[in-house]
Amino acid sequence: MRVVVFTVLLLLAASHQGVAQTTYPTPVEADFVARDVSFENGERAAEIRLHYRTIGQPRKDADGVVRNGVLILHGTGGSGRGFLSDGYGGQLFGKGQLLDAERYFIILPDNIGHGQSSKPSDGLRMRFPQYRYTDMVRLQHRLVSEGLGLSQLHLVMGTSMGAMHAWMWGYLYPSFARGLAPFASNPVEIAGRNRVWRKLLVDAIVTDPTWKNGDYTEPPRGMASALGFLLMATSVPLQWQKQFPTHAAADAWLDDQIRTRLKTTDANDTIYHFRASEDYDPSPHLERITAPVLAINSADDFVNPPELPMMETLIKKVRNARFVLVPVSDDTRGHGTHSLPKVFGPYLAEFLKTLAP
Numbered sequence: 001m002r003v004v005v006f007t008v009l010l011l012l013a014a015s016h017q018g019v020a021q022t023t024y025p026t027p028v029e030a031d032f033v034a035r036d037v038s039f040e041n042g043e044r045a046a047e048i049r050l051h052y053r054t055i056g057q058p059r060k061d062a063d064g065v066v067r068n069g070v071l072i073l074h075g076t077g078g079s080g081r082g083f084l085s086d087g088y089g090g091q092l093f094g095k096g097q098l099l100d101a102e103r104y105f106i107i108l109p110d111n112i113g114h115g116q117s118s119k120p121s122d123g124l125r126m127r128f129p130q131y132r133y134t135d136m137v138r139l140q141h142r143l144v145s146e147g148l149g150l151s152q153l154h155l156v157m158g159t160s161m162g163a164m165h166a167w168m169w170g171y172l173y174p175s176f177a178r179g180l181a182p183f184a185s186n187p188v189e190i191a192g193r194n195r196v197w198r199k200l201l202v203d204a205i206v207t208d209p210t211w212k213n214g215d216y217t218e219p220p221r222g223m224a225s226a227l228g229f230l231l232m233a234t235s236v237p238l239q240w241q242k243q244f245p246t247h248a249a250a251d252a253w254l255d256d257q258i259r260t261r262l263k264t265t266d267a268n269d270t271i272y273h274f275r276a277s278e279d280y281d282p283s284p285h286l287e288r289i290t291a292p293v294l295a296i297n298s299a300d301d302f303v304n305p306p307e308l309p310m311m312e313t314l315i316k317k318v319r320n321a322r323f324v325l326v327p328v329s330d331d332t333r334g335h336g337t338h339s340l341p342k343v344f345g346p347y348l349a350e351f352l353k354t355l356a357p
Contacts, residue, residue: 022094024101027053027084027108031116032147034139040279043129050143051116052109053080055093056101058150067178069153070104071144073162075184075338076273077230077265079115080108082339091341098341098349104154109143111136111161113272121266126214128272132279133161137168141176154355157181159338160303163295167282170289170318179355180293181348184301184338188310189281194303198274201229205267214268226270227261228254233302236334286317293321294351296344298337300328322351 030052037045058066072083083089092099093106110117112131120128129135144150156177158166163182170180190198205211208222231254244250295315299306306325315323324347326332331343338344 022090022097024089024093024095024097025055027055029053032143034142034146037129037135037139039129039135040132041130045118045129047118048112048139049118050109050112050139050147051080052107052143052147053084054108054148055089055106056104058105058148065152066105066150067152067154068103068105069107069144069148069150070099070155070157071107071109071140071153071177073109073140073156073158073165074111074114075158075160075162076277077114077270078159078161079110081110081115083108088339088341091345098345098352107144107148109140111165112139113269113276119266120214120268120272125268126271128268130275131272132276133164133168134172134279136276137165137172140165140169141173151176153177155179155181155352158183158185160184160335161277163338164277164280164282167289168280170291170293171282171285174288174290177291179351180289180291181296181351182293183296183344184298184304184335185295186297186304186308186310187282187286187295187314189283190277192308197229197233198277201226202271202274204229205271211267214271216267219262219265220267223262223265223267223270224258226267227258227265231257234335235302236300236332236336238300238328238330239333283314283317286314287319289318289321291320292351292354293318294324294347295321296324296326296338296347298326298328298332298334298343300332301335301337303335 032050032052034048037048059068060066074080074082091097093101095102099106113119153176156166156169163185166180166182167187169177204222204225205220208220210216211220211222244253297304297311311323315321326337326343333340
């Protein structure tokens with residue numbers, strides 16, 4: 001077990017090397033339909049559709065077992081599609097890169113409630129099953145095991161919500177993944193300020209009369225406030241000050257963000273996104289995690305600020321773990337640093353070497 005807080009930028013400087021974008025195999029998109037789904041709260045669904053993308057091919061080792069799977073899990077409100085960008089997949093999945101798709105079988109699911117998977121906005125609205133993080137991880141496992149036929153993964157890697165799911169994989173399925181890489185998270189119940197802003201976000205919607213208990217025809221007025229809380233949670237003080245040096249510039253950017261996000265963000269889906277985290281608390285289960293762990297947070301992360309001591313305390317309970325706190329720099333982007341390979345790449349490269357068979 002190692003706890004590492006870097007106060008110098010040596011590895012960040014190194015991360016500028018070798019980040020050229022390269023092409024990678026064309027993603028293959030498909031749907032997995034999980035039948036007769038039971039949720040932790042007792043609800044049931046005849047079927048839940050999980051959309052996903054794969055890049056590369058599953059390859060069996062000498063024992064006839066596929067072990068090259070890499071499951072990458074997205075954050076709240078996102079989808080697997082987000083990992084296909086030039087700034088992410090273009091720096092990770094190409095030939096010779098860290099997660100070279102000629103070597104690894106990369107799996108990018110849309111979680112329940114997100115993307116092209118089953119979600120409240122498909123029609124059920126607030127009658128959709130009240131899923132929580134445990135349900136989401138169990139469905140991910142069904143996709144990987146039933147849908148793709150895998151009994152092992154080389155790596156479970158996640159950003160934000162996906163990072164929290166990676167922690168849960170560690171104790172729900174302790175022998176399934178060879179390594180875990182949660183980026184931008186704390187393995188503890190969501191409480192304190194983290195809980196307060198999330199509850200304020202949901203309350204902005206559900207206390208608005210125009211929400212109509214989920215049966216709205218136009219976006220509820222409270223969605224603007226909800227999106228405002230989300231923007232603040234993912235804020236980047238150093239960069240925002242540079243980008244919006246006047247109040248007029250800040251106001252114009254904010255107006256554009258709210259206007260465009262209202263067109264693509266559904267209120268009921270958003271409520272489910274944030275209520276889903278209410279069962280999250282890996283802290284009592286950390287001793288059960290046997291896979292090596294690389295946990296990375298950024299010092300300018302509003303959601304997981306460095307002054308909170310939980311990570312440094314709790315990671316000591318994990319038998320084989322390393323924690324990296326990346327210092328604030330021109331390269332970091334607050335909570336969004338979790339999706340910047342040029343920042344986390346050197347740490348991930350070192351971690352992957354320890355997982356080599």
